[in-house]
Each structure stands twice: as C-alpha cells, then as structure tokens.
Amino acid sequence: MIKSICFLTTYQCNAKCSHCECGPQEYERLSLADMIRLIDEGIELGTVGQIVFSGGEPTLLGDDLFDAIRYASSRALLTRIVTNGWWGTTPKAASDYVNRLRESGLSEINISVDDLHQKYISLSRVVNAFRACYDQRLPCLIAHKQNRDAEITPEVLSREFGIELIPFEPGHRYTHEESCRLISTGAIIPITRDEELADESQMLSSPWTGSCSSVLRDIIVGAKGNFLPCCGIIQKDLPELTRHSLHKHSLIDAIDYANQDVVLNWIALDGPAAMAAFVTEKNPKIQFKNRYAGICHICNDVLTRPEARQIIADHISEIEAHVYMHRSFLEAAREDRDLISPYASQ
Numbered sequence: 001m002i003k004s005i006c007f008l009t010t011y012q013c014n015a016k017c018s019h020c021e022c023g024p025q026e027y028e029r030l031s032l033a034d035m036i037r038l039i040d041e042g043i044e045l046g047t048v049g050q051i052v053f054s055g056g057e058p059t060l061l062g063d064d065l066f067d068a069i070r071y072a073s074s075r076a077l078l079t080r081i082v083t084n085g086w087w088g089t090t091p092k093a094a095s096d097y098v099n100r101l102r103e104s105g106l107s108e109i110n111i112s113v114d115d116l117h118q119k120y121i122s123l124s125r126v127v128n129a130f131r132a133c134y135d136q137r138l139p140c141l142i143a144h145k146q147n148r149d150a151e152i153t154p155e156v157l158s159r160e161f162g163i164e165l166i167p168f169e170p171g172h173r174y175t176h177e178e179s180c181r182l183i184s185t186g187a188i189i190p191i192t193r194d195e196e197l198a199d200e201s202q203m204l205s206s207p208w209t210g211s212c213s214s215v216l217r218d219i220i221v222g223a224k225g226n227f228l229p230c231c232g233i234i235q236k237d238l239p240e241l242t243r244h245s246l247h248k249h250s251l252i253d254a255i256d257y258a259n260q261d262v263v264l265n266w267i268a269l270d271g272p273a274a275m276a277a278f279v280t281e282k283n284p285k286i287q288f289k290n291r292y293a294g295i296c297h298i299c300n301d302v303l304t305r306p307e308a309r310q311i312i313a314d315h316i317s318e319i320e321a322h323v324y325m326h327r328s329f330l331e332a333a334r335e336d337r338d339l340i341s342p343y344a345s346q
Contacts, residue, residue, distance in 0.1 A: 002219055002255070004050035005042045007035055008232060009065065011223045013057040014086055015120035019190045021236060022056040028223040029056075032064040034246075038221055039072050041251040050107075054082035056223065066104045073105025082110040082143065086121050088129030098132040108139035108179075115152050116145070116188065123152070123160060130161050134180050141168060142183040147202040154183050187293045189233055191300045200291075208292040209273040212299070216258060216268045221246060229258040230267075233296040238303045240264070240312075262316055265323045272299035279308045282315055 011026035042048040051072040058065055058081050065081070072079050081101070088094035101109070111133075113126050133140040142157060142165060158165045165183040166174070174182070187204035212230070220232035225247040228234075234241060240263050244254040258264055266275060276288045276298060286307055292298040302308050 001047050002045055002217065003047055004052055005038065005048055005219045005221065005251075006052035006054055006232065007038070007058075007068075008055055008220060008222045008236070009035070009053050009058040009061055009068075010056040011236070012060055013055060013084070014060070015057070015084055015117050017116035017120070019116065019188055026056065026223075029061065030221065030223055030225065032067055034225060035064075035068045036071050038246065038251055039068075039075060039077070042219075043075060043077075044252060045255075048077070050078040050080065052080045052082065057084055057086065059083050059087055066100065069101070069104040069106050073107075078107040079105060080108045080110060081106065082112065083129075084117050084121050085111045085113070085126040085129035088125040088127070088132065091128050091131065094125075094128035094132035095135070098129070098136050098138055102136060102138055106138065108141070109133055110141045110143045112143045112145075113152060113157060114145040114188070115147070115150050118152055127160055131163075134161075134163060137176065137180055139176070139179040140181065144183055144185045145188045146185060146204065147188050148204060149202060154185055157183065189293045189297050191234060191297060203291075203293050205291055206294040208295045208298050209271060210295075211269055211271045212267050212295055215241075215264055219251075219255070221251075227251075227254040227258070229255070229264060231296065234300040235304060238300075240303050240309070262320050262323055263312065265327055266319060267299065269323060269326045271295065272302050275299075275312065276302050276308075278315075278319065279311050282311045283307070286311070 007030055010029035011022045012024065012029065013022040013026070014024060016023040039051060042051070053065060053068065069079050069081070087097050111126060111129055130140060130142070144154060144157065146153065154165055154167070163181050165181050166178055168182040168184040187206050190203065214231040216229050218229070218231050220228035220230065222228055222232070222236050222242065225245050226236065226242040227244045227246050228236065228241055230241060236242065243261070244257055246254060272295060279286050279302065280288065286305070288298065288301060292301070
C-alpha cells in the first residue's frame with residue numbers, strides 16, 4: 001500500500017557531500033505545476049496520506065516550496081520537508097523561517113546532520129534551525145548518518161542543541177513534545193560516482209541481504225520528473241528503476257507498469273543480494289563485495305555495472321516464473337491466513 005509520495009524537488013544543493021549526486025551545479029527541479037498535478041494524481045490512489053519534499057535542498061525552491069506545502073495541506077495531506085538547515089543563519093532568521101513553514105501547513109521537518117553535510121553547512125546554523133523547530137513545537141527528526149570514526153555523533157548533537165534527543169523507533173507512539181526532538185541514526189551509504197573512493201574500513205553496515213521493503217512500496221518523483229518506485233537512495237538514472245517519465249505518463253500508469261515489472265518484483269521479493277548471486281552464477285568472473293553498508297548499497301552496485309545488467313537482461317526469462325509465482329502466493333496469502341500459517345511458524 002502506497003502511503004506517501006516523496007518529491008526530490010531539485011537536485012541542486014548548497015552542499016556537495018562526497019557520497020551524494022546532488023550539488024551546487026545540478027539545476028534540475030520540479031515546477032510547482034508538476035507537484036500540484038502529481039499531488040492530485042496521488043490522492044486518486046486513495047491511500048496516500050503524506051507528501052514529502054526533499055532533494056537536493058528543497059528550500060532552494062523559494063516560494064514554490066511554501067505554495068506546494070500549502071496546496072498539499074489544503075488537500076488534507078500531512079507534509080514533511082527534508083533539509084540541511086542552511087537557512088538557520090541566526091536564531092531570528094531560523095525562527096522566522098520555521099514560522100513561515102508552519103503557517104504554510106507543514107506537519108514535520110527532517111534535518112540532515114552528519115560529518116558530510118557539516119563540511120559545507122555550519123553546525124551553528126543547524127542548531128538555530130533545530131532550536132527554532134523545538135521552540136515552536138514543530139515535530140522534528142534529526143536525520144543522522146555516520147561512519148565508524150564519526151565526529152558528529154548523537155551525543156555531540158544533544159550537547160550542541162542543549163536538548164536530549166530521543167532515538168527514533170518506528171511504530172512507537174511519542175508525545176507531541178517528544179516528536180520535536182527525535183533522531184534517526186544510520187550508516188552512510190556510499191552511492192555516487194565517487195563510490196570507489198569510500199574508505200571501507202570506516203563503513204558501518206546495516207542489513208543488506210533479503211527482500212527490499214521499499215521497492216514497489218515507496219514512490220519517489222525525481223527532479224527530472226522521473227519515477228522511482230523505491231526509497232530513491234540509489235543513483236537516479238538507473239534504467240531498471242527509472243523507466244517512466246511522469247511528464248509523459250500519469251502517476252497511476254507508472255505505478256501499474258512498475259507492479260508488472262519482473263526486475264522490480266525480483267528486488268522486492270528476493271532482494272538485490274539474490275540478484276547479485278544470480279549474476280555471479282551466470283558469470284563467475286563478476287564478483288561482488290562481501291559486505292555492504294545497506295541494501296541500497298548492493299542494489300546500486302549491481303545495477304550500475306553494465307556487465308551485470310546485461311546478464312540480467314539476457315536471462316530474465318529464467319527467473320520470471322519464480323518471481324510471479326512468489327508474488328501470486330503472497331497475494332493469495334493476504335486473503336487466506338491458513339495458506340501462509342505453516343510458513344509463518346518456521
């Protein structure tokens with residue numbers, strides 16, 4: 001069930017983190033008209049309750065961001081922005097900006113903070129941005145990433161903010177005050193053109209085998225109007241994950257096409273590690289790493305290798321029956337608990 005749509009509103013960013021495709025010289029962006037149209041199409045799905053504005057740095061859109069938030073809010077949707085907090089130049093500037101976000105109808109904010117971002121964005125600006133959110137009781141989650149020897153840790157941030165941050169746990173019910181001081185910490189996923197420069201000795205690792213819980217469940221709309229049926233952490237131009245332009249297709253049609261796609265269903269059901277194993281089985285000369293920072297890391301590694309993609313394309317018919325039988329079983333199990341109970345107990 002698709003519950004939210006995330007707009008990568010622009011690939012432009014005033015930071016140029018080493019493991020991110022976005023940066024100052026990336027100028028693609030979604031227009032306000034695009035976002036309004038896609039919000040309306042998302043509502044037609046009947047299950048979407050939230051719109052997320054991310055990037056790049058979404059606040060670089062200026063008034064278009066506030067107008068898009070206002071429109072989504074007027075359609076009874078929750079709204080969130082994901083920002084690096086650069087606009088917190090002073091406590092007053094941060095307070096004024098947060099007030100404008102709240103008046104536009106923003107429901108919550110995520111602020112990205114880590115060693116990568118803080119090479120470009122002063123931590124003092126983030127402090128001002130966070131404190132303004134907290135003072136105005138705008139729900140705020142600190143989106144924190146780290147490597148093994150990270151200097152900016154959750155403990156450092158709690159000290160700098162002067163407020164004890166609460167580790168975010170999915171599904172947990174927080175008071176409104178608690179929701180204004182949450183932090184989510186994860187491993188830095190080295191996915192860019194500079195991936196080979198990543199220091200593997202510094203890389204933390206989260207689960208990367210098994211099925212993907214994002215593909216065909218999350219919807220990302222890229223700044224070029226490209227449709228990404230996953231969390232969008234992977235590179236944004238991979239053909240297997242960006243097959244339709246929303247300038248030419250409706251959102252509903254793009255979702256329908258994605259749900260019928262063999263590769264996407266394969267990733268959703270078996271995961272990219274199974275895909276990597278399949279490639280190596282067909283050509284043992286193609287080897288993959290023994291460890292990844294996360295499931296998006298290995299997915300990106302498989303789908304950015306031309307030789308791996310060619311093997312998948314050449315042999316896709318061999319896994320098609322397995323994939324569709326697996327999906328059919330799971331869909332049937334939704335309606336028949338007795339069908340799946342023997343497997344659930346294993």
